[in-house]
Amino acid sequence: MHPSSTPPDPLNTSAGLRPGPRTGSPLRAPRLRPGDRVRIVSPSSRPSRRDVERGAAVLASWGLRVEVGDHVFDQWGPMAGRDWDRLADLNAAFADPGVRVVFATRGGAGAYRIADGLDTDAVRRDPKPLVGFSDVTHLHLALWRECRLATVHGPFLTHGDDVLDSGTVQALRHALTETEPITLHADPNEVTEAVTVDGTATGVLIGGLLTALSTEAGAGLPSLDGAILFLEHPLSGLRNVDRALTQLRRSGVLNGLRGVALGQFFGFEGDVTASQDGGWSIADVLIEHFGGLGIPVLGGLPVGHRNRPATLPLGAEAVLDGTAGTLTVGSAVT
Incomplete structure (x- = not known):
């Protein structure tokens, strides 16, 4: 339950936005290893529970410990809950030192509404890649602009076998667990x-x-x-x-x-x-x-x-x- 007080507005770019580095070497996270914790969040549109369960099962099969954000299944218009709740899930994942990769459930709509509210200090302290594409591009751009964070334009594991195949999934796993080009x-x-x-x-x-x-x-x-x-x-x-x-x-x-x-x-x-x-x-x-x-x-x-x-x-x-x-x-x- 969200507090009754008015939450911070992630659209208010004049309050709390800390300009990040414009130059410098990219921030890269340590590669993913079995036993690592990963977090699933919904910064854009709402996924179905069945789809998230499917994606979580794929990640678990890699030997990972899978967590799901508090507001992944919320709904507000075309989005997975209110802006501040989607942003809270995303920032909580970036701020948790035990979480090694953040996976978006899907694109759709809404990431553009919260891109200016990212906890860039947390990202710089503990870099970890965000995985997703489509509407998630807004977040990739913000993370690069403010933190020079390397991220991953990758498929949503919530998609089924009609979209993904074993090669697609293995390519994503390889990009997160190996370091060669x-x-x-x-x-x-x-x-x-x-x-x-x-x-x-x-x-x-x-x-x-x-x-x-x-x-x-x-x-x-x-x-x-x-x-x-x-x-x-x-x-x-x-x-x-x-x-x-x-x-x-x-x-x-x-x-x-x-x-x-x-x-x-x-x-x-x-x-x-x-x-x-x-x-x-x-x-x-x-x-x-x-x-x-x-x-x-x-x-x-x-x-x-x-x-x-x-x-x-x-x-x-x-x-x-x-x-x-x-x-x-x-x-x-x-």
């Missing part, structure tokens, strides 16, 4: 594979959901100067993609990029929207925005909202090779 290869079946500019680039990998980055532009988006930008996007018309990319370009955040890595743009297969957009495909829109930047671009990465997505560390040094069709990223853990 991860190499992804462009998939010719992805619609973004056609968007490629030859060349090689090195830089810290930052990004995730396109609409999360465009929402944060001008407010909470970290500097992309010297970075490789990763983008993925699901189920939205070409005009929405064009608007989001235009927002990023007009805000100036694309200045200084070293490379662009494009994942799954789900829902654009077969150029289904071309008849409504003057014959343009998603590849045309992406080339329009990135093809003239004079930097390497690699499309076709199997990361995003389609089934069996690959795991990708964020906030780690990466090498993009548009000619070879590979993205190699350092580990988020040590």
